Amino acid sequence: MKARKWPSLIIAAFTILSLGSCEDWGQMDPPAGSDVYPKLEQVLNLKFDGDRVNSEEIQTFAYSGGDVPSLVTDEKMGQVLCLDNGYARIFNPYNKVKVQNAVSLVFYVKQAGTAEMTDEDEIAAYTQDLTGALFSFENQNGTQRMFITANGWLSYEGEDGRYEANNPNSANTGLLTPDVWHYVALSVTNTGYFVYVDGKKRIEQNVTDFDFSKIVQFMASVPYIYMGYGSDTQTKKFYLDDVKFYRNTITSKEWTDPRKPDGGEESSPYITIGNTDYTSNFFEPKSEQLVRSGDCIFHYQFYNYNNSGDNWNNWVLAVTNGKEFGADGYAEYFVLRADAYGWGDSNYNAANIIHGFNWDTFVADMQGALVDMTITRNGSKINVSVKTKTASGGALADYSFSYDGVSTTDIGTFITVDHSYIELSKAETYYGASYSTGDYRIGAQDCSAGWWTVFSQHTKIEGTNSALRYQFKNYTKGDENFKNWLVILTNGKDRPESGYEEYLVLRSDAFGWGARYNADNMTSGFDWSTFKTDMNGAEVVLEIKRADGRVDVISNVTTAAGKALPTYSIYFEDLEESAELGAFLTIEGGYIDMESVVTYPFIDVE
Template structure:
């Protein structure tokens, strides 16, 4: 195990003591004080391991995504606290990768349970009479001689911050006036506390002798995995919060803005671009909501139209739905207590809850029915579930757009698509053991007619047997027909390793910066995004790869000219590999200025 403690300066204060309030001459400096990568054998002098009753002592394990990681299965670990050797100024921060294993219920029918009560980390004094811990629920609990504080106790509500059975990158920032938790680069909790002095927690975290991994609450922590734990003195920035390898803090505010940031947005005065879908598909949005707090309706609004924007010739709308569980369609209203809307909002706190909340919205069409589901996560980590359905005659193409009043929205471009989405493991190309032979396993064919209005995208996790560079994904561009159709022909076959063939293949048009010495390892468990754009007879492909360890590889690009068929078909296949496909469809806000 690689364990690094950095000591860069001395202090005349006691270990763990915070600097005095504003007015001193020392500017808070972010400093990495420890990093645990778990890449080497565990050293007992640096990390001690223990087992709960009936549990197992933590061990190193090999994971398909992260390589060597620490596996805790009803056990826990302890390290000496590196924070008590430095001077803390305005906070303490941690970043790490984690994956919890859900526990099936006894009847094996209900949804598996997730451990949200067991501590991920804790800071304790010598005899455990004082402690601070937090869990996968965002539950922060402090019990000290100078007071106590807690928030997000799972006995009150479940936040759903870190879903089980998948890897998440987590960043925790303890400030002198509250705390923040980010999951996969997105802010999930931002709690500003006025009734308790968080400097007490910061001092405590810097003074105790040990930090525990998987121990510290009154409930034994269940099975989970951890990798790349980094501990910082002071408050981390966007560079540390962003998922490693995805571009750092310079991309943190790359949002699509709807409305005015001074909350002067009037009714029906600003709109996002329309996201259209044809037939039975799904539209998805992810955005942050900000409100002036004057009224419950001063928040986001979603509209479903006939695919046209407000003011366009022939514009018609099917429904308008507000954030506060109210909507209408022509002369029909949908109050929150009606049959079309369900929610668990607390309207006593609604205006406060919606300030800075993250909204994950899915609009799914099934023939003449629309089902809309929104999960709202407040800055404090509380989650609300809001659903709505509409039934009525609709045109083949419909479109959604967002608007607001007395508020503004920040749309995350990478979250917006129209097409199909798939749960983890539900749409695989090739066996999970990567035993697929050549030309044996294929994805569904997607057909594009004419030019692409926006990038057409496949996203998936790529797994490889690691034998050859070409044992990864392959992309095939056809004349619009599938393999078993009469007249089927291929324009292009493009491999993940920068090679291809077909009448539209030109080797000189490939560009990438891959390192072939590390390529096979980097591609195993990598998250891949393939963007396709067509204009006239020209086709452009951009492949983005983020490795399982979070490293962002340089873009792999290809272009070709001379494709004259009006239709083109797209499918993926594998050779000694396996793909776990997540989305297929248009991403209209990608590359949008």
């Protein structure tokens, strides 16, 4: 990275501030040797609660063509710092304390992804920023530096040597998800560094071939800390909130996400399967079985933890005929272990397992690993695909299995463990079906469908904290606003069934009716002068979310030209816990080309 050239007036101003600050800080330093035992201490907390950035605390700058960082209101976090092709710097608070074993940072961060984009080409071209620095520590003239990025890439360049880990050119760690707020806790210690995200350890580097105390003392001694600046590439748009700087090594109190209070499964974005002390016996703890009929897809994402014992002390997948475990008629098509081993009925064939694991490192690789698993059924065939990233960010060889022999309408899946445990992501666990263009149409392509003549399948929304998500293309004759999709929420019964009732009928044009309909609970912001044109060929993501007694319907529409329409939503409350809930779609004067219908059975309750 090239050294920066500051205007002489700015340098003079900062020099005066630096000298004054250093003199004050020096007077506060304790006598050498009096602070023997490492003490955890917060040395600075950057809050963004005012009307504007506090210029006495934070200096702000813009990249060429960018914006100076500013405070904006986020619907979830409130007032936050937005760095949109700009960066900020502060005087280093560690200069005024003695750092012994670590420099630590705790902060909320969100990278801007495609959610803020409206241009279709821009969305298609989007790539996550893994190389731009989130934070950097630099000397006066920028010739020595340490930075960390959204990939967990830590890079140090000093007079006493160089070190780097998790360079995105070598491995994509998947540390942060764009468009999502994450709680990040980072400690650079005398022996390496670790990173927690949303309360989960994602990176741990214990380094023996480089003296990390040099990096710690460098971070503590340089005059400046930067946000959004410091690597060789310009950092793309991101947001920060509540940034805390600690001297020495943080503990579980600091890396536990304060948004998720202790106790109660619903307060956590994960479901833990198995005892965390590794005492769970084989097939004892199980995730809830997910059951689906016909061609379908199941998706799981989870962190895997083992007892550093045998290869099989990891996750185990069971695929069944859909019957409850232990019930009459229950049968397993196959059981597949993490270590490329399995068994099953007479159609099971071990030769269909494909992998490339290194058994010398397998157990260690699986400790804290992020596992992404997809099970797809097509007729009598089932395919399993598993992708795994280690806690240090490396990718294991892909693991797959194929089976042919399904003879039942339903199949079920669940995850179990053997002296191990998993933390199952609620947000990334779903099941349902996906469709190719034209495979699942509702209405004729000539848009001739009359009122209440064509319908999607009715789907029950099981459980009290779950969501149903439709994704489809909407086509319309275009002569009336109402000639587009409609969603109907029912009491769990389909139209032909006895006792069928409608809670809500919601049209796409911000209108509806039904026993639970209340226009005051609706939010929309459509441009009616373009609405009919906007809806033809539009991509619609329609979610029905049930969280305790509240039901939300949320529609996000992107036009065929790539323009995102305002989010459209409505809700009703006080749905009894015992009440069933179902949904289906219909359309008049148009047609729907369905792309997917999936259920998220374990949504997080905010």
